[in-house]
Amino acid sequence: MILERLSILDYKNIIQADLSFSSKLNCFLGNNGMGKTNLLDAIYYLSFCKSHNNLIDSQNIKHDADFALIQGYYLENEGKVDEFFCSLRRRQKKQFKYNKKEYEKFSDHIGRLPLVMISPSDSELITGGSEERRKFMDVVLSQFDKEYLQSLIRYNKALQQRNALLKSDIQADESLYELWEEQLAAEGQIIYTRRQRFIQEFIPTFQYYYSFICQSNEEVSLAYESQLSEGSLLGLLKQKRERDKILGYTTVGVHRDDLDMRLGEYSIKKVGSQGQNKTYIVAMKLAQFDFLQKSQQITPILLLDDIFDKLDSSRVEQIVKLVSGENFGQIFITDTNREHLDEILKGINSDHHLYEVKGGEISRL
Numbered sequence: 001m002i003l004e005r006l007s008i009l010d011y012k013n014i015i016q017a018d019l020s021f022s023s024k025l026n027c028f029l030g031n032n033g034m035g036k037t038n039l040l041d042a043i044y045y046l047s048f049c050k051s052h053n054n055l056i057d058s059q060n061i062k063h064d065a066d067f068a069l070i071q072g073y074y075l076e077n078e079g080k081v082d083e084f085f086c087s088l089r090r091r092q093k094k095q096f097k098y099n100k101k102e103y104e105k106f107s108d109h110i111g112r113l114p115l116v117m118i119s120p121s122d123s124e125l126i127t128g129g130s131e132e133r134r135k136f137m138d139v140v141l142s143q144f145d146k147e148y149l150q151s152l153i154r155y156n157k158a159l160q161q162r163n164a165l166l167k168s169d170i171q172a173d174e175s176l177y178e179l180w181e182e183q184l185a186a187e188g189q190i191i192y193t194r195r196q197r198f199i200q201e202f203i204p205t206f207q208y209y210y211s212f213i214c215q216s217n218e219e220v221s222l223a224y225e226s227q228l229s230e231g232s233l234l235g236l237l238k239q240k241r242e243r244d245k246i247l248g249y250t251t252v253g254v255h256r257d258d259l260d261m262r263l264g265e266y267s268i269k270k271v272g273s274q275g276q277n278k279t280y281i282v283a284m285k286l287a288q289f290d291f292l293q294k295s296q297q298i299t300p301i302l303l304l305d306d307i308f309d310k311l312d313s314s315r316v317e318q319i320v321k322l323v324s325g326e327n328f329g330q331i332f333i334t335d336t337n338r339e340h341l342d343e344i345l346k347g348i349n350s351d352h353h354l355y356e357v358k359g360g361e362i363s364r365l
């Protein structure tokens, strides 16, 4: 998957940009707050129909503008170029088009333009609550598994309905609980099985990348934790129903799943240094890349937003070695430091473009 051309109008601080990209490496250089992340975010938007930091859409439109446009031309397999177009308007539903035809549901688009982004906010995977780690699994799985995405949507709807009953002042009929619990159990089982299978396949690749980057004998592990491993969700929901009524929310289900992330035998959240945490995240994201590529037979686009901060030069060198290899396709990198980028470019023989980002304007160097 190659993004050949990108046009942006009034997306965050980018007033206007018309860019043609290298099919391998595109570097964006600029000081803090200049718009480098915003540019990557526009590319992210075309893959996920939403911003990476999940802002509400009106916040993605330039402050004094009425609408924002993002348009991308992608070279898919067999030399076919497809156009993807997105327009955001204040107080209106956004439009998303594929070759000029509007999507009925945004979920139909997810997975068409596979992409992995590594950004500073990923540190939340370690430091944040369990919802961050579930989101990680959901983003990976939903990109290639439509059934998973549909199950997740139905599960969340059923969960909302059960929670509404639990919170209601009027005592609901028990048969209504049964209805939503059966749906939660059916969809929850699908989600549980696929998350479990995914993590099992994911672990060896993740560990391989971690060791490759750190070049020492630091050991890392990752384990999927779910209440469903204790028994059927239907049984658990019934068992906890009275307690849930007191609390006013559903205390069992795949919406409570987590990942146990370890460095040696300890939780990485407690013992990891900044560089070790970063290495852990980068290894997870590269394994995500690998997994997507194998499942879809398409090489995803890779966005690296300021990822070299906090890493020692040997780890940076190893990451550059990895991503410049043949397994990886088109890459977009941002950095504040020209020397840093020059160092990266030195290790790369293939075609590359270097851009400067200044006050939301992007120019080729």
Ligand SMILES: Nc1ncnc2c1ncn2[C@@H]1O[C@H](COP(=O)(O)OP(=O)(O)OP(=O)(O)O)[C@@H](O)[C@H]1O
Residues within 6 Å of the ligand: 011, 012, 013, 030, 031, 032, 033, 034, 035, 036, 037, 038, 039, 059, 060, 061, 062, 063, 064, 306, 336, 357
């Ligand atoms: N809707 C918007 N309208 C106008 N400007 C915006 C909007 N949203 C964000 N910005 C501006 O975009 C700038 C941030 O840009 P961005 O995050 O892309 O910076 P960056 O170049 O990646 O910086 P850093 O190196 O610090 O990560 C901020 O100055 C912010 O005020």
